[in-house]
Amino acid sequence: MKIVIVGTGYVGLVSGVCLAELGHRVVCVDTSPEKIAGLRQGRVPIYEPGLEQLMARNALEGRLSFDTDIGAAAEEAEVLVVAVGTPMREHDGQADLRQVMAAVDAIARALTGYAVIVTKSTVPVGTSRLIHERIRAARPDAAFDVASNPEFLREGSALGDFMRPDRVVVGTSAARARAVMDELYEPLRVCNVPIVNTGLESAELIKYASNGFLATKISFVNELAGLCERIGADVRDVSLGMGLDSRIGSGFLKAGPGYGGSCFPKDTRALARMGQENGMAMHVTEAVIRVNGIVKDRMIAKIIRASGGSVAGKTVAVLGVTFKPDTDDMRDAPSLTILPALIGAGAIVRAVDPQGRCQGEALLPGIQWQASAYEAARGADVLVVMTEWNDFVGLDLEQLARVMRQPRMVDMRNLFTPENARTAGFNLYDAIGRTSEWAVLEECPAPFVRASPALPIVVAPPGLGMNGSSRPRPDAAAPGPSI
Ligand SMILES: NC(=O)c1ccc[n+]([C@@H]2O[C@H](COP(=O)([O-])OP(=O)(O)OC[C@H]3O[C@@H](n4cnc5c(N)ncnc54)[C@H](O)[C@@H]3O)[C@@H](O)[C@H]2O)c1
Known part of the structure; x- marks a missing residue:
């Protein structure tokens, strides 16, 4: 199966290398010519244990290549994966989708035969549907479906996380796209990795819900x-x-x-x-x-x-x-x-x-x-x-x-x-x-310092610690230095 990964950052590069390792033909595309030139010479632009060796092997064996030209890369590709950054918008905390939409526009221009456009970037609920509408508007002639496939890898253990994930989440409502995604992840399914099939919105929310819960x-x-x-x-x-x-x-x-x-x-x-x-x-x-x-x-x-x-x-x-x-x-x-x-x-x-x-x-x-x-x-x-x-x-x-x-x-x-x-x-x-x-x-008997506004707390009766013991709390009232 031929796959194009758009974006060669922590997620895109690891995904591309690992999908090649699973036997697919992968082209990783990035807008940064320096990154692509370095990757072609075997230089990994990030620090991720084991990545350089796995990348070198898959490139040598002809399953993995790098390009700045999405048009050439997309030829015959059945899956195009959006793995660009979604940094936080400073003014409102929402995800900044400019990289995603630029990648989607480039994909729309490059589409030839039927392909599934996969959102691996973490995007707000509703984005995959917007992507569908955007491509449809740009290319009324194109045959394509969209799928949401959020990524859960952790930096530092990314290869293991991708190759043996706790689960793979795939959201799509299109039967044809579902079949393509099944084929994409067949090498993991046979290793008993659970594949969670959902609609677009649920897949998008699973990513935020998971990170929100872990942060909690x-x-x-x-x-x-x-x-x-x-x-x-x-x-x-x-x-x-x-x-x-x-x-x-x-x-x-x-x-x-x-x-x-x-x-x-x-x-x-x-x-x-x-x-x-x-x-x-x-x-x-x-x-x-x-x-x-x-x-x-x-x-x-x-x-x-x-x-x-x-x-x-x-x-x-x-x-x-x-x-x-x-x-x-x-x-x-x-x-x-x-x-x-x-x-x-x-x-x-x-x-x-x-x-x-x-x-x-x-x-x-x-x-x-x-x-x-x-x-x-x-x-x-x-x-x-x-x-x-x-x-x-x-x-x-x-x-x-x-x-x-x-x-x-x-x-x-x-x-x-x-x-x-x-x-x-x-x-x-x-x-x-x-x-x-x-x-x-x-x-160093300096007092406890509270530099942030505190939430209201229930204060124990005088002489008692919060657990009811009589141990004094020397730090309870003293103001600390401010910075
Ligand atoms: N980093 C993680 O641990 C991690 C884990 C899970 C999910 N995610 C999500 O995955 C997404 C990617 O994260 P990341 O850390 O890999 O980002 P990153 O910033 O490391 O990489 C983004 C890459 O995309 C490239 N790019 C930007 N616009 C492009 C375009 N139009 N065409 C081609 N390439 C383009 C950039 O040059 C860069 O190389 C984010 O949505 C993030 O939330 C990240």
Whole structure:
């Protein structure tokens, strides 16, 4: 089967390479001549483990090629996949469909025989129908159908996710398109991958619903982490105990500095917007978005507290800037909110990331990039673990503590333990959702800082903690430094 993939970003390139690996003939098309020239020479423009090797093999074996000319590529193609970007529109939070519509117009011009136009980009409900109308208007003569086939791969494990997905969702109302899509995914169906056949609207919404739900789990656990810090519980134990319940599941229950990346922030915003536009407010999703902002404020407050109440003139060493490990993608990473806030408050920020510097340099002006964690930590007043890259797990904490001016750590990923940090010579270790494990609290009794407007809370009777215990809450009322 011949397939054209339009857009060679994280989704398009991985999809193209994997569909070639499944035995199809694939042409990947992009408007960027530099990208296509590099891909033809075997250069992968993104960091995705295993992609370069798989791409090279499929290109060598003649199943995969690259082009800027969709007209030539579309000849004899039975499936044309739209996999271009749908970034968030700043003014209203809705998905910006300009790349999609430009790709659709180019496809309309290129159509020859019957083809299925597949939307793999994440698009608001109703877009596939609009695409159908747009192509029909441009090409009344063309034989085509549309299908929605949202993508669920995760950066960092994209190849495995594409080749062995939990499910494939295909939305279409056309029997002929359904048959073509069945053939496209036959190699996965025979491996027992569930194929969920739906209408166009349901397929489009499944993508937003899935990302909205996963983001909900993350915001929920991040909010719990804040509560854990106040009442002496350990969020890792709470997550474990919750996640083992098969009705809940253990995924996406790891507390951290908030969700980021190219999908969750924009897709939650778009889902909320879709609700508003259709008179059905998505209250849960709106709260999830709000909590994600509050969590980042809490992280900023933690760093300020660990720095003794102010970061002005202090050096902050940051390990990791990407939104998660094993990707170079910097889109909407929490670091893009947290680090500029620190710099704005007068901090000198030194950062290291195994893959994030290339994109990060333009997005994070004022950061001093370092080649290693030890260089970043030299002379620093606080060390911040922002991304849980494997490269950081094996760091020599003693050496880090030794080269710092003040050996203090804010571990936003619970990568280390207070015991390890203390033994290594750190005199302050603050993690996420583990208040009871503060080391040397007495050295830095700065108050809890709340940089975002708080939601109303029920206050326990005087002298009682929120769990009814008589443990005092020293941080309850004191105002924190503002930044
Ligand atoms: N990145 C992810 O992890 C992920 C996962 C699932 C779904 N998605 C969704 O998939 C879509 C693509 O995301 P991405 O991260 O791959 O985007 P991306 O920005 O990495 O890639 C988009 C590519 O499309 C190209 N392009 C733009 N307009 C074009 C046109 N008219 N013709 C040909 N090429 C064109 C760009 O040059 C770029 O190479 C988005 O809707 C996204 O929400 C992304």
